[in-house]
Amino acid sequence: MTQSATLRVDGLVASPRSFSFDDLRAFSEPEQVRDFTRFHPKRPGDGVTLRAILDRVAPAAEATYLTLHATRDDFAASIPLAAIVDEAVVVFELDGTPYPESKGGPFRFLIKNPAVCHTDELDDCANVKFVDRIELTAGRGRDNRPHDEQEHEALHQHG
Ligand SMILES: Nc1nc2c(c(=O)[nH]1)N[C@H]1C(S)=C(S)[C@@H](COP(=O)(O)O)O[C@H]1N2
Ligand SMILES: [Mo]
Numbered sequence: 001m002t003q004s005a006t007l008r009v010d011g012l013v014a015s016p017r018s019f020s021f022d023d024l025r026a027f028s029e030p031e032q033v034r035d036f037t038r039f040h041p042k043r044p045g046d047g048v049t050l051r052a053i054l055d056r057v058a059p060a061a062e063a064t065y066l067t068l069h070a071t072r073d074d075f076a077a078s079i080p081l082a083a084i085v086d087e088a089v090v091v092f093e094l095d096g097t098p099y100p101e102s103k104g105g106p107f108r109f110l111i112k113n114p115a116v117c118h119t120d121e122l123d124d125c126a127n128v129k130f131v132d133r134i135e136l137t138a139g140r141g142r143d144n145r146p147h148d149e150q151e152h153e154a155l156h157q158h159g
Contacts, residue, residue: 005098005106007053007090011067011136014058021106024048024092033089039112045099047091047110050084059136067141068109068126069133076142077126084122087112090131104129118147125152 007024010016024047031052036045050066059081067078091108092099099105109131115123125145135141146152 005132007092007107007131008133009053009057009136010133011141012060012063012138013136014060015056017057019053021092021098024090027052033091036089036091036110039089040110043091043103043110044094045091045103045108045110046093047089047108049086050088050090050109051086053090053134054085057136062138063136065137065140067135067137067143068128068131069135069142070128070130071132072130075128075130075144077128077145078137078141078143079121079126081136084111087122101130107131109134117152118145 004020006018006020008016008018027048031048033047033049036043036047064081065078066081066084067076069076089110089112091110092106094100094103094105099108107130109126109128111122111127114127117124146155
């Protein structure tokens with residue numbers, strides 16, 4: 001399953017497409033982000049910049065939000081595009097193999113310097129695991145991140 005997994009990027013873009021592990025691996029060296037532990041010591045893995053992915057789909061001028069969907073557990077976060085474009089990495093690899101599901105793979109969205117949970121649009125809760133679709137929208141899209149400590153607690157009990 002992991003081998004054929006793809007990340008779909010669609011919505012308000014000129015060229016919607018899906019990326020496989022091999023597609024992301026083929027990005028140029030300056031587009032690769034080697035070893036995410038330099039941003040967060042507890043988050044190992046290698047990825048590509050969000051900007052490198054967006055460059056390949058050509059977002060429309062009307063696109064103002066980026067919505068991250070995880071079908072696996074029906075989680076979504078929607079973030080202002082301008083704020084996130086140079087702050088995020090799509091991690092897809094660990095030690096030369098597909099990013100493990102135990103860490104949120106096969107694709108995990110990671111923000112370089114996230115705010116504490118539910119204190120900002122770019123918070124730790126937006127580090128979406130199992131992300132399989134990135135949708136560009138005009139205005140905020142689907143977002144079911146927890147709003148407070150109680151919701152947060154309930155979410156983490158499930159998994
Ligand atoms: N798919 C998915 N991604 C998710 C979540 C989730 O429930 N499902 N929880 C979010 C929240 S609330 C937080 S704080 C972080 C926790 O990441 P960690 O388990 O790697 O510390 O993942 C985020 N990404
Ligand atoms: Mo969170």
